[in-house]
Amino acid sequence: MQSIEIVIIELLWDDWNIEHIARHDVVPDEVELSLTDEHAVFLKAKENRVMVLGRAGDRLISTVMNEQATKGQYYVITARDMSKKERAFYRAQKGKHDE
Structure with a gap:
């Protein structure tokens, strides 16, 4: 997976994406x-x-x-709990920063 850097100025929310992430038990504040x-x-x-x-x-x-x-505006398509593979990748990347 290729890590990138971005600048987020604003997240765009509407009824559709708020309702969609709610199906995964996630709220905009958590995102x-x-x-x-x-x-x-x-x-x-x-x-x-x-x-x-x-x-x-x-x-x-x-x-x-x-x-x-x-530029800098992002529309949230989905959000959910990380998969097992994503958790392992996140923790490995986090470990690199903790050294």
Whole structure:
């Protein structure tokens, strides 16, 4: 997986994405908190999307979003608890920063 750096100025929320992440028992505040995690990992994903692996309290959240026409604005497509593979990758990356 290719790690990238991005600048997020604003996350775009609407009824659709709020309801969609709610089906995964995630709320917008958790997504926003996970993006500010000092160990958050930003990865290039398919279809010009960005996947973010980050911690929100005691949860490890995986968020997929895409950048809009206005630079720095991102639309959240989905968010859910990290898979086992994503948790292992996140912890390995976090360990690199803890050394």
